[in-house]
Amino acid sequence: GVFDFFPCHLLRAVVGDVFMDLSSPRRKDAAPKVVCMAAGAVLAANVGPLSAFVTTPAQAEHVMLRGAGSAGSTSPATQAGASPAAAMASEHCLALAAGVVSVAALGLGSRRRRSTAGTARLSSPVALAAEDTSTWFPRTTGWAADELAAVRQRVEAEAGGPPAGYAGPRYTGPSSVTTEFIDSLISMQEKGGLLPKEDAYKMVLDVIEVLRSENTMGKVSIPAGQSLTIIGDIHGQYWDFMNLLSLTGKPSPQTPFIFNGDFVDRGSWSIEVIMVIFALKLKDPGSVFLNRGNHEMIETNILYGFCGECGEKYDMGLFDIFSEAFRLLPLCHLVEEKMLVLHAGLPGPEPRIWMPGQTHDPTDAIPATEPISLEELAAVDRYMEVTPEAYPNSIGPTTDEKLVMDTRKLIDLLWSDPRGGVGYGPSYRKGKGVYMFGPDVTESFCKKNNLQAIVRSHEVKADGFRWDHPQLLTVFSAPNYLDTGNNKAAFLKVTQPSPGGDLEIEQVTFAHVPHPDLAPMSWQVNITENYPHLLRKMKKKEAATFDEFGDSDFEGLMNFDEWEPDEADQFQEAFRVDQYGRDLPPK
Secondary structure, eight states: OGGGOHHHHHHHHHHHHHHHHHHSSOOSSHHHHHHHHHHHHHHHSSSSOOOOOOOSSHHHHHHHHHHHHHHHOOOOOHHHOHHHHHHHHHHHHHHHHHHHHHHHHHHHHHHHHHHHHEEEEHOOOOOOOOOOTTTTOOOOOOOOHHHHHHHHHHHHOOOOOOOTOOOOOOOOOOGGOOHHHHHHHHHHHTOOOOOOOOHHHHHHHHHHHHHHHSSEEEOOOOOTTTTEEEEEBBBTHHHHHHHHHHOOOOTTTTBBBEEEESSSSSSSSSHHHHHHHHHHHHHHHTTTEOOOOSSSSHHHHHHSHHHHHHHHHOOOHHHHHHHHHTSSSSSSEEEEEEEEEEOOOOOOOSBOOTTTTTTTTTTSSHHHHOOOOOHHHOOOOOOOOTTHHHHHHHOOOOOOOHHHHHHHHHHHHHHOOOOOOEEEEEOOOSSSTTTTEEEEHHHHHHTTTTEEEEOOSSSSOTTEEEETTEEEEEBBBTGGGGGGGOOOOEEEEEESSTTSSSOOOEEEEEOOOOSSSOTGGGGGHHHHHHHHHHHHHHHHHHSSOOOSSSSSSSSSSSGGGGGGGGHHHHHHHHHHTTSSSBOOOOO
């Protein structure tokens, strides 16, 4: 996606510079040819459609073989007796072309595979409804009860029953979700099947009704002699999730579970994961507790796969219904009045100050402020969508406006991370308005609210868990995250040996298991190809003219002498802020 920000001619110039340097007579070995092929691959993968080069699989195979052979053979220039420099340049040019053509051919193959899969879907009961993809936008406002009832009526009216030969479970209401239903659902999804669209809609609609009755901060008790299981991020890794359930067993009134957010996105089986979690919730609503994560948001779902997966496996209407369910998810759960479980982290400073130029140096901090109470946290109105503008707009003085204060807390509970130094610092994840918090913030919050510990998720940990602060434990349940993380995963078993006594926390680690050959975020192509206006909208909102030291490019202050004049001007403009760090109008 980063290449979308560069003009094609600029990228070609960069590749050309690499090519010219590698073609120098000083380069005597064969490695430059390989690098040129790689440069060509980058060019092909990121600059415009190259399908014109190859139109059939046979042509693709032909040009790939020709290109690969050219990169390792004697060039026409060498055969003609040209100068060594010219001959080498010619050979590397062929290698560059080979890389271009190879990736173009691979792109054709992947497009053809996606096209075939899409055709198969069109004959299934969960086919995409006809819609104008150029004008569709997700619904970001809440649904009234009569609107949801109208959706249910429409789905029932359009239902054509299960397809011929369908042997999976049928959902007819919460009472139909039994242990046998869940086992059948798991087995069917492992074989590539999906619930009929009518059933999927009805399940999510019924989950909405359950969640509507729950509070922002839920209360959880551990049955005497039993344990509570806490699950961290799952991120659509269905086979790892099934492995996890084989280790934990399924939730029940005797063995309650907290799923701590980020059920979807990234992995390519988010639909399968969330349908199992929602089935578990419908079966035992008083024993299965769900927290909202930052990937239960429209903004992230559009960018990281779930929205596209909904469109590929069902339709965009179902995505809107999922978004309504996500807005109703609780933000945290209080276990036995001693442990707070939330997805990301603690509320940021009040007043909400932002320091342009603040680094990630542990000594560079906004001092800790008075922590909020659990009662204040429980009073947050969670029923909202966080828009890209909300993060910078959250900066400012303490106010009596409830919407402003609730938005700040929602951002923090979904996005913040711990840091080693005291006080508050800028987040690595986003720009202005997202914080990291130090051990003194955790300690003061626990002391004020008489808490033994805080459990959160949100971050990959090498062993699946980590005590980031003495009273702050992170648990992450997606092993080998994105198929490249090489991390273990973990879940927690929490017990209370004596009534009213301290809780004991056991961390259980596990490794990843094999899954079908489908890369992470495979369904994101549905958004990039059919709904590109959504990505343009998100990029336009997120793009910044200056990186305020800490999100991605800059981790410390740069020296003025290293900058071009326009960058120095941007630096000065970045400090045109008021006492809270809010931008002032440009000169």
